[in-house]
Amino acid sequence: MARLVFLGRLEDVAGMPQTEVPPGPVEQVLAALAPELAVALLDEKVRMALNGRLIGDRGAVVLGKGDELAFLPPVSGG
Amino acid sequence: MAAGAEMADVRLALDPFDPAAEIAAFNAAHPHAGGIVTFLGQVRLTGGVEALELKHYAPMTLPGMEELARAVRARWLLEGLSIIHRSGVMRPGDPIVLVCAAARHRRDAFAAADFAMDHLKSQSWFWKREKTAAGWRWIEPRAEDFTDLARWDHSASR
Numbered sequence: 001m002a003r004l005v006f007l008g009r010l011e012d013v014a015g016m017p018q019t020e021v022p023p024g025p026v027e028q029v030l031a032a033l034a035p036e037l038a039v040a041l042l043d044e045k046v047r048m049a050l051n052g053r054l055i056g057d058r059g060a061v062v063l064g065k066g067d068e069l070a071f072l073p074p075v076s077g078g
Numbered sequence: 079m080a081a082g083a084e085m086a087d088v089r090l091a092l093d094p095f096d097p098a099a100e101i102a103a104f105n106a107a108h109p110h111a112g113g114i115v116t117f118l119g120q121v122r123l124t125g126g127v128e129a130l131e132l133k134h135y136a137p138m139t140l141p142g143m144e145e146l147a148r149a150v151r152a153r154w155l156l157e158g159l160s161i162i163h164r165s166g167v168m169r170p171g172d173p174i175v176l177v178c179a180a181a182r183h184r185r186d187a188f189a190a191a192d193f194a195m196d197h198l199k200s201q202s203w204f205w206k207r208e209k210t211a212a213g214w215r216w217i218e219p220r221a222e223d224f225t226d227l228a229r230w231d232h233s234a235s236r
Contacts (some may be wrong), residue, residue, distance in 0.1 A: 001087070005134065005135070007135055007203075007205055008079075008106050008122070008133065008205030008216060009207075009216040010205075049135075049137070049138060051091060052137030052138050052141070053136070068137070070135055070138075072135070072138075072203070073205065074204060074218055074219050075200065075201070075203060075204055075205060075219065076199070076200070076204065076206040076218060076219045076223070077132065077163065077175070077198045077199055077200070077202045077203075077204030077206065078119050078163075078174060078175050078195060078198045078199040078204075
């Protein structure tokens, strides 16, 4: 299995902080989620990190077994 | 560069910290610094806010803060740098973030702390929400946070 992690407000949209999904291309993984969640995750302001590293080309991601894909909405610290 | 200039103390605090004790220890550790700037960010007391929660993402938050500390040290000649940022639930008056910058001369210390704070606010991996009687609400970055950040793009590095 692979893991999806939802940060910030995305945790509320998902109703959970993370979930396990079958490995595969990211579009296939997102298509299996609730449509409302998939739309929120694909917002242009949401960045993605694969195993702790930001990724540029979101469409090209293929999740392998044990991979962790994090969805990062706009940050607000301090 | 003075001994110790390569070092920065960067911490993600999961529990409350004591800013006065941290500042005293930092000051004592940097006797060669002619100027030390400390910035403390705390949960402001405003009508209705009962709590503030900062969330982080372990694989990226502390590594990102360490990278920020390296960028600050590369940009200004510092005797020392400390960055402490809370994660977790806080109440009004609780410290959120402490930045200490020690330099031979004050302008480097002021600028380094200012730069570090602008990047902690809007370019570090934290997500903030506040609790009122109506429940929890996520706080999006403000437009000023981005204009604050943009000031550094065009300024000379030293």
